[in-house]
Amino acid sequence: MAKFRLPASSRIVKGVTHAAPPGTRERRTVRIYRFNPDAGGNPRLDTFELDARSCGPMVLDVLIQIKAAIDSSLTFRRSCREGICGSCAMNINGVNRLACTTATRDLAAEIRIYPLPALPVVKDLVPDLTNFYAQYASVKPWLQTRTPVPADRERLQSKQEQERIDRPAACILCACCSTACPSYWWNSERFLGPAALLAAYRWIIDSRDEAGGERLDELEDPFRLYRCHTIMNCTDVCPKDLNPARAIAEIKKMLLERHS
Ligand code: SF4
Numbered sequence: 337m338a339k340f341r342l343p344a345s346s347r348i349v350k351g352v353t354h355a356a357p358p359g360t361r362e363r364r365t366v367r368i369y370r371f372n373p374d375a376g377g378n379p380r381l382d383t384f385e386l387d388a389r390s391c392g393p394m395v396l397d398v399l400i401q402i403k404a405a406i407d408s409s410l411t412f413r414r415s416c417r418e419g420i421c422g423s424c425a426m427n428i429n430g431v432n433r434l435a436c437t438t439a440t441r442d443l444a445a446e447i448r449i450y451p452l453p454a455l456p457v458v459k460d461l462v463p464d465l466t467n468f469y470a471q472y473a474s475v476k477p478w479l480q481t482r483t484p485v486p487a488d489r490e491r492l493q494s495k496q497e498q499e500r501i502d503r504p505a506a507c508i509l510c511a512c513c514s515t516a517c518p519s520y521w522w523n524s525e526r527f528l529g530p531a532a533l534l535a536a537y538r539w540i541i542d543s544r545d546e547a548g549g550e551r552l553d554e555l556e557d558p559f560r561l562y563r564c565h566t567i568m569n570c571t572d573v574c575p576k577d578l579n580p581a582r583a584i585a586e587i588k589k590m591l592l593e594r595h596s
Pocket residue numbers: 516517518519520529530563564565566567568569570571580581584
């Protein structure tokens with residue numbers, strides 16, 4: 337029977353409060369999910385009161401400031417701070433976003449930060465993306481060809497052919513979409529999720545790829561593809577303005593056309 341209550345060990349308890357420094361003029365309250373599976377105990381929500389004037393403008397700046405000045409044990413991923421690497425994806429005020437491209441001034445006075453939903457937590461804001469990457473790898477995200485490369489040139493594309501893959505190829509694998517998808521929450525072991533399906537679509541429509549039939553064969557499955565129920569959360573949250581829901585619909589259409 338389905339259980340709708342979290343086990344007691346998963347309930348989030350009240351954490352530590354770090355009061356604002358004396359002389360604070362622009363107080364900002366940030367509540368952050370903390371969890372260390374190696375240490376045991378429940379996850380907790382720590383409160384950090386900051387002087388907004390001491391931080392840069394983005395949520396990632398706030399996290400870096402907290403780690404540098406208040407609690408060096410706070411753990412999160414980040415690399416590029418430019419919305420390129422996808423590593424700082426987290427749930428900020430209820431929405432999956434990139435911390436480095438989310439301005440604090442666009443958020444409510446109190447900021448709440450959790451790891452991406454429905455994934456095991458490695459520590460604090462770092463989710464375990466092992467399954468997510470395995471699903472990406474399973475769609476064989478590389479060019480597959482049967483014919484030999486022409487002797488005198490590369491495999492060329494027209495401008496129009498390149499433009500077809502331009503947007504889907506801009507995915508930064510941040511996982512904001514898949515972890516916003518209710519179907520993925522319930523079936524993440526069997527449903528590939530929007531990020532992997534967008535990658536599959538990107539290669540199916542690549543004019544140079546010669547494995548489109550096999551790629552569609554692999555996807556034709558009640559769980560891998562058809563667990564998408566067009567809820568559209570994925571497209572709503574994508575920080576790169578991509579449209580995985582539409583890509584999934586296009587794949588379904590290709591499969592339908594193949595059978596008609
Ligand atoms: S459109 Fe499909 S993949 Fe996107 S959130 Fe909805 S169910 Fe998930």
